[in-house]
Amino acid sequence: MADVFITADNILSPIGVTTADNFERLKAGKTGVRKHYNKLLADEPFYASLFDGNEAILKGNTHYTKFERLIIASITDALKQYPCNLAHRTALIICSTKGNISLLETGDNTPVLKQRISLSASAKLIADHFGFTSQPLVISNACISGLMGIITGKRLILSGEYDNVVITGADEISKFILSGFGSFQAISSGPCKPFDIGRDGITLGEGAATMILSAHQNSGDDVKVTGGAVSNDANHISAPSRTGEELKQAITKSLAEANLGNTDIDFISAHGTATVYNDEMEAKAITLANMRHIPLNSLKGYYGHTLGAAGLIESIIAIQSLKQNIMIPSLGFEETGTTDSLNICTELLSGHYQNCLKTASGFGGCNAAVIFSKK
Amino acid sequence: MKQTNYITSSCIISNHTVYKNGTVLFSEQAATDVPGFLNAVYKTRDINYARYYKMDNLNKLGWLASEILLSGGFDKTKYRPEDIGVILSNRNSSLDTDQRYLKSVADGASPSLFVYTLPNIVTGEICIRNHFKGEDAFFIAEDFDADFITNYVGKLLDDDVLQACICGWVELLGKEYKAALFLIEKVKTGDATLFTKEKVTKIFENKKPLQDVFIAGVGVITAMGNNVAECLSSFERGEAGMADITHLDTVHAGKLPVAEVKMTNVELADKNGMDVGMSRTTLLSLTAAKEALKDAAIPRIETLRVGFVSANTVGGMDKSEDFFIDFITDNSKGKLKNVFDHECGSMTEVVANQLGIKDYMTTISTACSSSANAIFYGARLIRNDVVDIVVAGGADALTKFTLNGFNTLMILDKEFCKPFDENRRGLNLGEGAGYVVLVSEKVMKTLNRPAYCKLSGYNNSNDAYHQTASSPEGTGSYLAMKGALNKAGLTTSDIDYINLHGTGTPNNDNAEGTAVKRLFDPHYPPMSSTKSFTGHTLGASGGIEAVFSVLAIKHGLIYPNLRFETRMHEFSFEPETRFKKGQAISHVMSNSFGFGGNCSSLIFSKI
Numbered sequence: 001m002a003d004v005f006i007t008a009d010n011i012l013s014p015i016g017v018t019t020a021d022n023f024e025r026l027k028a029g030k031t032g033v034r035k036h037y038n039k040l041l042a043d044e045p046f047y048a049s050l051f052d053g054n055e056a057i058l059k060g061n062t063h064y065t066k067f068e069r070l071i072i073a074s075i076t077d078a079l080k081q082y083p084c085n086l087a088h089r090t091a092l093i094i095c096s097t098k099g100n101i102s103l104l105e106t107g108d109n110t111p112v113l114k115q116r117i118s119l120s121a122s123a124k125l126i127a128d129h130f131g132f133t134s135q136p137l138v139i140s141n142a143c144i145s146g147l148m149g150i151i152t153g154k155r156l157i158l159s160g161e162y163d164n165v166v167i168t169g170a171d172e173i174s175k176f177i178l179s180g181f182g183s184f185q186a187i188s189s190g191p192c193k194p195f196d197i198g199r200d201g202i203t204l205g206e207g208a209a210t211m212i213l214s215a216h217q218n219s220g221d222d223v224k225v226t227g228g229a230v231s232n233d234a235n236h237i238s239a240p241s242r243t244g245e246e247l248k249q250a251i252t253k254s255l256a257e258a259n260l261g262n263t264d265i266d267f268i269s270a271h272g273t274a275t276v277y278n279d280e281m282e283a284k285a286i287t288l289a290n291m292r293h294i295p296l297n298s299l300k301g302y303y304g305h306t307l308g309a310a311g312l313i314e315s316i317i318a319i320q321s322l323k324q325n326i327m328i329p330s331l332g333f334e335e336t337g338t339t340d341s342l343n344i345c346t347e348l349l350s351g352h353y354q355n356c357l358k359t360a361s362g363f364g365g366c367n368a369a370v371i372f373s374k375k
Numbered sequence: 376m377k378q379t380n381y382i383t384s385s386c387i388i389s390n391h392t393v394y395k396n397g398t399v400l401f402s403e404q405a406a407t408d409v410p411g412f413l414n415a416v417y418k419t420r421d422i423n424y425a426r427y428y429k430m431d432n433l434n435k436l437g438w439l440a441s442e443i444l445l446s447g448g449f450d451k452t453k454y455r456p457e458d459i460g461v462i463l464s465n466r467n468s469s470l471d472t473d474q475r476y477l478k479s480v481a482d483g484a485s486p487s488l489f490v491y492t493l494p495n496i497v498t499g500e501i502c503i504r505n506h507f508k509g510e511d512a513f514f515i516a517e518d519f520d521a522d523f524i525t526n527y528v529g530k531l532l533d534d535d536v537l538q539a540c541i542c543g544w545v546e547l548l549g550k551e552y553k554a555a556l557f558l559i560e561k562v563k564t565g566d567a568t569l570f571t572k573e574k575v576t577k578i579f580e581n582k583k584p585l586q587d588v589f590i591a592g593v594g595v596i597t598a599m600g601n602n603v604a605e606c607l608s609s610f611e612r613g614e615a616g617m618a619d620i621t622h623l624d625t626v627h628a629g630k631l632p633v634a635e636v637k638m639t640n641v642e643l644a645d646k647n648g649m650d651v652g653m654s655r656t657t658l659l660s661l662t663a664a665k666e667a668l669k670d671a672a673i674p675r676i677e678t679l680r681v682g683f684v685s686a687n688t689v690g691g692m693d694k695s696e697d698f699f700i701d702f703i704t705d706n707s708k709g710k711l712k713n714v715f716d717h718e719c720g721s722m723t724e725v726v727a728n729q730l731g732i733k734d735y736m737t738t739i740s741t742a743c744s745s746s747a748n749a750i751f752y753g754a755r756l757i758r759n760d761v762v763d764i765v766v767a768g769g770a771d772a773l774t775k776f777t778l779n780g781f782n783t784l785m786i787l788d789k790e791f792c793k794p795f796d797e798n799r800r801g802l803n804l805g806e807g808a809g810y811v812v813l814v815s816e817k818v819m820k821t822l823n824r825p826a827y828c829k830l831s832g833y834n835n836s837n838d839a840y841h842q843t844a845s846s847p848e849g850t851g852s853y854l855a856m857k858g859a860l861n862k863a864g865l866t867t868s869d870i871d872y873i874n875l876h877g878t879g880t881p882n883n884d885n886a887e888g889t890a891v892k893r894l895f896d897p898h899y900p901p902m903s904s905t906k907s908f909t910g911h912t913l914g915a916s917g918g919i920e921a922v923f924s925v926l927a928i929k930h931g932l933i934y935p936n937l938r939f940e941t942r943m944h945e946f947s948f949e950p951e952t953r954f955k956k957g958q959a960i961s962h963v964m965s966n967s968f969g970f971g972g973n974c975s976s977l978i979f980s981k982i
Contacts, residue, residue: 097493098473098492099468101473104473104474104477105477109474114467114470114548117470118466118467118468118470118515118517119468119515120466120515120516120517121517123515124517135516135520135523137514137516137523138514138515138516139512139513139514139515140468140493140494140495140513140514140515141495141511141512141513142493142495142496148512152512152527155527155530159526159530175480176473176476176477176480176492179480179484179489180476180484180486180489180492181489182484183483183484183485183486183489184486184489184490229510229536230510230511230512231457231508231509231510232460232461232498232499232502232507232508232509232510232511233502233508234456234502234503234505234506234507234508235503236503237490237496237499237500237503238486238490246457246508249457249508253536362493362495363490363493363495363496363499364493364495364496364498364499364511365499365502365503365511366495366498366499366511
């Protein structure tokens with residue numbers, strides 16, 4: 001099978017505005033999660049990783065929404081690293097769960113507003129901003145959206161139809177989203193604690209990320225996407241599988257595609273939302289896949305759950321880990337809190353990393369797994 | 376590896392109607408709102424699935440579509456759960472429920488609504504119900520992208536990521552909704568169709584069957600009669616219209632027989648209150664078109680959209696020939712008013728104006744199939760709701776131009792023509808006009824007397840062989856007849872009479888006969904060429920013969936093929952030679968084939 005290279009990437013988060021910024025600050029243990037008092041978003045104080053609104057990219061009077069400005073800034077940085085011809089054999093994939101939904105909170109509910117809210121309207125604006133000539137694809141597959149974007153992007157390259165695929169994702173944390181997860185009693189009382197015995201829910205976060213996949217290498221140390229698969233639990237729309245069998249299926253399929261065995265994986269970047277059920281299910285799946293000994297982290301303690309962007313942000317950090325041979329510890333973990341104990345990374349690790357596994361699971365029962373490899 | 380995949384089932388839910396594999400399964404136009412309609416659909420399923428009542432409208436729609444899609448034949452046990460996927464798309468994501476959810480926030484956000492604020496919950500519900508554990512994805516696009524879906528899902532199957540996949544579109548926002556689901560498998564089952572962009576688009580568009588087109592009136596003028604009644608009377612008496620040339624000023628007078636309309640230009644102009652300076656083509660056209668419209672007697676026609684689609688091949692050539700007599704001697708001479716309406720389109724304009732038709736007008740000129748094409752073009756205007764009524768047909772006057780032209784092609788018979796006879800030698804030129812009044816079903820229901828019949832099938836195909844000769848295999852004729860049968864949903868055994876093109880030239884009758892043999896052998900319906908009465912009226916022939924075909928159904932007639940003596944040695948069939956009344960005629964095929972390989976067949980059917 002032909003290679004698919006990651007030739008550029010960007011993370012735009014409250015922690016930093018480039019991938020390098022973000023990775024340096026994670027190494028230093030910096031988190032974006034803090035307590036917020038914002039009556040516009042929620043009646044009670046809450047923990048989240050949010051932009052403070054003073055960021056240059058979020059200012060200025062433009063006709064783009066916050067969601068679109070985040071994406072445009074993120075793509076702009078990625079394109080600086082790998083300026084590809086957007087008018088020729090280059091696709092754009094946008095991943096988001098709720099896009100411009102915050103417009104519904106303040107605007108009059110008119111047909112014009114409904115049109116403006118739609119993700120395809122944003123996609124068109126973004127594509128036109130940069131001059132993409134292909135029809136942009138929009139993926140809205142709950143919390144696996146970002147990984148689904150990478151898997152779809154990889155397929156587009158392998159189909160031979162495209163040389164480059166710009167995959168971008170973002171979600172804005174709005175009253176809509178906060179109140180929703182709140183109604184599920186799914187928001188943590190403090191900063192989230194993935195896989196910990198004391199975990200009590202998710203911490204939300206906002207951010208954007210972009211990854212450019214290419215049929216050709218940009219620099220010698222480009223990491224490759226070597227496998228990816230998606231599965232469904234067929235169990236419950238808002239609760240994960242009881243067995244973890246389906247996520248394990250996705251892991252097994254992606255390993256097979258990458259032509260790797262479970263022992264070839266050097267570390268795992270888990271979904272680790274810090275809800276009781278998600279982390280329990282993931283631990284079961286990883287155990288079923290015979291991978292519980294492999295060092296594993298969740299980055300939700302730094303970024304919160306960035307929803308449609310999560311798969312991309314966390315993949316890009318995993319790719320940096322492969323490149324720099326440094327693994328970021330799982331923030332918020334102290335004591336095993338899952339039936340099957342995992343090898344949770346609690347301090348900066350270094351090693352000779354070749355391959356890593358990234359997983360995600362979401363509402364609707366969807367699971368995704370992606371494998372990244374150095375050459 | 377690109378493989379062949381099949382759409383083994385499809386389900387469309389839209390406009391308060393459920394379609395399975397293109398057929399209406401259920402319709403509830405009385406439902407007051409979308410949820411009411413969806414619940415009515417659910418009740419038809421005769422199942423008890425408690426989760427249904429928890430779903431939001433988008434999920435109910437998608438889930439119901441999937442239930443219907445998978446019902447009746449799909450055996451999911453053929454597949455492992457992880458080999459079946461669900462790939463869906465829509466325009467407005469979950470906006471319908473997003474709005475509802477946001478309203479609930481003020482009074483304490485509802486978790487049961489919030490969970491439905493993700494579009495991919497639809498794929499989740501379908502997976503839960505059916506225990507499908509393969510890949511599921513949800514794409515947002517402004518419009519259904521058949522190209523993307525067929526490529527993407529096709530690749531998932533080709534790469535063995537999946538073995539079967541439900542894919543499609545599930546959109547719902549307020550009162551607007553549409554579900555279009557496709558089941559894609561690698562193995563062809565039953566009436567499966569190929570999984571291609573074109574098929575997917577066609578199923579998705581789910582256009583309602585086009586409406587029927589009825590014939591409400593007919594009008595005709597030929598050498599055998601100046602109107603419908605006179606022509607029918609000549610048929611019964613077996614009197615052909617051919618004779619020595621009397622009106623046309625030509626050196627061939629007395630040598631070549633033609634089928635001239637008996638009325639002079641002055642008589643025609645007087646009858647229609649027209650200037651005698653008009654082209655004879657226009658005068659013939661107006662005479663027959665007027666008769667047809669009068670015959671149709673459509674109530675309140677002024678409130679309806681009326682079109683005029685008229686064919687001819689020579690236009691005002693007769694008047695141009697007059698002009699040239701002076702002009703050729705001195706190019707400062709000649710009466711220019713003789714050529715002002717020379718071009719074919721002028722005939723149509725003048726006649727439409729006289730008939731008071733303003734909504735649609737066009738001219739078709741495709742040689743001897745011209746007016747058959749005008750009729751089926753007119754039918755398509757009605758079927759696509761462009762107009763309510765079309766007067767369609769054609770006219771051509773005899774001119775020196777055509778007579779000399781056909782003479783140089785050496786396909787004129789110096790005697791009266793003998794179509795489909797072993798010893799046929801060629802055609803006789805004729806002139807005339809024939810029009811039918813096509814009406815929509817809505818108009819047909821307002822008529823004071825029953826419509827004649829309906830136009831049930833039509834096809835135009837090209838012979839792709841030679842400019843002025845037909846292929847030995849009769850390719851174009853065969854394709855036209857077969858295509859018309861397909862369009863009408865009929866088989867050869869349904870045809871009770873064929874009005875042949877049957878010009879009487881060795882080449883046409885051989886090619887047409889071969890095509891008839893290929894299609895009908897060994898069971899031939901009665902057939903004849905009425906050109907043995909009218910001569911070949913070129914651009915008018917399709918219209919004139921359409922009128923005769925319509926009358927054949929109305930009165931149960933089969934027309935004789937005059938002067939036939941000897942069966943063609945190539946064939947085991949021969950044309951009908953007697954005039955027959957009181958026949959049971961339900962379906963008549965009328966053939967018109969023209970130079971340029973332009974072949975058309977029309978089928979008229981009893982209502």
